[in-house]
Amino acid sequence: MSNGTQKPNALNNADLPALFWDEMPDDAELEGNADLAAINSIIEETTPYDQLMNYKDYGNRALKTGMEHRRKYYLRQAIEQYTQGVNVELDLGDDVGPDADGHTVADLRRLKSILFSNRAHVHLMLGNYRSALMDTKDAILYDARNVKALYRAAKSTAALSLWKECRAYCERGLELDPDNQDIKRILDGLVAEEEKRRKAAAAEAARQFELRKPFIEIVDVLESRGWRIGRPQFGIDNKKPTIVPHGDDKAQTEVVWPVLFLYPEANFQQDAILEFSELDAFADHLDVIFEEMPEWDSDRQYTRDAVEVYYLSHAARPLRRNELVEALFGGWPSVANEGPNRLEAKWIKVNPKHTLGQVLSREDHVVPGIPVFFVLSRTSPSREAFLKSEIPIL
Numbered sequence: 467m468s469n470g471t472q473k474p475n476a477l478n479n480a481d482l483p484a485l486f487w488d489e490m491p492d493d494a495e496l497e498g499n500a501d502l503a504a505i506n507s508i509i510e511e512t513t514p515y516d517q518l519m520n521y522k523d524y525g526n527r528a529l530k531t532g533m534e535h536r537r538k539y540y541l542r543q544a545i546e547q548y549t550q551g552v553n554v555e556l557d558l559g560d561d562v563g564p565d566a567d568g569h570t571v572a573d574l575r576r577l578k579s580i581l582f583s584n585r586a587h588v589h590l591m592l593g594n595y596r597s598a599l600m601d602t603k604d605a606i607l608y609d610a611r612n613v614k615a616l617y618r619a620a621k622s623t624a625a626l627s628l629w630k631e632c633r634a635y636c637e638r639g640l641e642l643d644p645d646n647q648d649i650k651r652i653l654d655g656l657v658a659e660e661e662k663r664r665k666a667a668a669a670e671a672a673r674q675f676e677l678r679k680p681f682i683e684i685v686d687v688l689e690s691r692g693w694r695i696g697r698p699q700f701g702i703d704n705k706k707p708t709i710v711p712h713g714d715d716k717a718q719t720e721v722v723w724p725v726l727f728l729y730p731e732a733n734f735q736q737d738a739i740l741e742f743s744e745l746d747a748f749a750d751h752l753d754v755i756f757e758e759m760p761e762w763d764s765d766r767q768y769t770r771d772a773v774e775v776y777y778l779s780h781a782a783r784p785l786r787r788n789e790l791v792e793a794l795f796g797g798w799p800s801v802a803n804e805g806p807n808r809l810e811a812k813w814i815k816v817n818p819k820h821t822l823g824q825v826l827s828r829e830d831h832v833v834p835g836i837p838v839f840f841v842l843s844r845t846s847p848s849r850e851a852f853l854k855s856e857i858p859i860l
Contacts, residue, residue, distance in 0.1 A: 514556050515569040518577045521551030525584060541588050548585035552578060552604070579609035586618045595625040602635075613643045620652045629663075632656055681794040684709055685787060687721060691744070693826045695790055696782020697798050698835020700726050702738045705836070706794050712745075720745055723822065725837045727755070727775075731846050735762050742837070744823035748775055748816055767843040775816040776840045776853075779830035798835065813840070813853050 525547035532540030556574050564570050586601035599622035605615035616639035623632035636653040639646060687709055688695065705724040712718040725742040729735040737755055756770040785793060816825055816839065826833060842849050 513565045513567065513569070514554060515565060515567065515574060515577065517554050518551050518574065518581060521547050521554070522577065522581055522584065525551065525581070529584070529588060538592065541592060544588050545585055548581050548588070551581040552585065575608045576612070579605045579607075579612045579615060581605075582608065583612055583615040583618060586615070586622070590618060590621060590625075595622050598622040599626065611642055613639050613646060613649075616642070617646065617649050617652070620649060624652055624656065629656060629660065678791055678795045681791050684794055685790050687719060688790070689787070691721070691823065691827065694784040694832045695793075696784055696832045696834050697793075699782070700728075700838050701835060702726060702740065705740065707836075721823070723837055725751075725822070725839065727839050727841050729762075729768070729841050730852055731842060731848050732760075732762055732768075735760070742822055744826070745821055747819055747821050748825070749818040752818060767845050768841075769843075772843045772845045774842050774844055774849075775818065776813045776842065777816060777825065777831060777838070778840070779812050779814050779828075780810040780832055781834040781838070782832050784832055793835075 525544045528540050528544035528547055532538065532544060556578065558571050558574060562571050582601045582605035586598040586605065589595070589598035589601060598618060602615045602619035602622060605612050606619065609615070616635050620632050620635035620639060623629075623635060632652065633656055636649050636656065639649040640653070643649070684707060688707070702724045707721050707723050709719050710722055712720040721744045723742050723744070725739045727737040727739070739751055742751065752770060752773060752775070756768065756773060759766060760768055810830075814828070814830065822837065825831065826837065842852065
């Protein structure tokens, strides 16, 4: 049983080229062996062209043996022979003339390209697609007109799903050999794959649109109100605005917001109003909140008559339409300019008789994800200091 690096036990020296013998036979077998004589002659040959040609030939013979016997061992031996060939140092300068047999630098470059291309072929057989691609690139570098190298490059990139590169190699190959059926088959498969991916992308886009459709409708309503929404600095269990019918007329709608009331003078205690309609007046909710004295108000400063409501103008950068759709659908987008515009932000007092919709419609109001309001007591000694202090980073 062979492990891919040892010669299979089923074969012996008599079955193999001398190149693959793992031990020297006796003198009787050595005498007149053409393979061994050829190997020995390599030692005496000195021209770079001859060295490259011999490595190519022995690599090809190893490849043929591996294909005949279906043994990876010989394919790896072919890679070894091609590798020795590509590692031969060559002088490819413009001033180098032909060798004694008339072989030029161009001949050397073409042969080097063939060695890289042949090694790529074996890598493809073994499923080493990235190694194959690297070899084809080297092959093309030595000989840009090596059509087999271009074909194998196209085959490698197709296996790696590098479709754009695959098309480029196919087109270059067909420019050199317009009737090359192997390249045409890859290109035909590529065209089919591109159409398949186009249809899949269109189907996925349609699916994503349907998933986002309810949120697109919400954004349509928000924009129709003239409201501007920015990235949130606070949240209430990831709750977001909803659209509900207004009264019995289903054609009329109203927006219901989760709203946060913060009490900065009381260590930022908070009240979360989960359903604050755009048609609700602030006074209505304040009446409910301050029907009884808050437990945390030990100084009894937050009475219904004493509380004031403020919002921070320009509290965020308004999101673009597509960002807002994505925010409502999934997660809030990253925004370069976090927090309020500190040059324009200021505290704006809310008229409690106004509705939420009226307050959100103010030109300076940018909702930081959800509406956030700050509740102060006019009787608090720290009220003035808070309103005059530096704008907080929300």
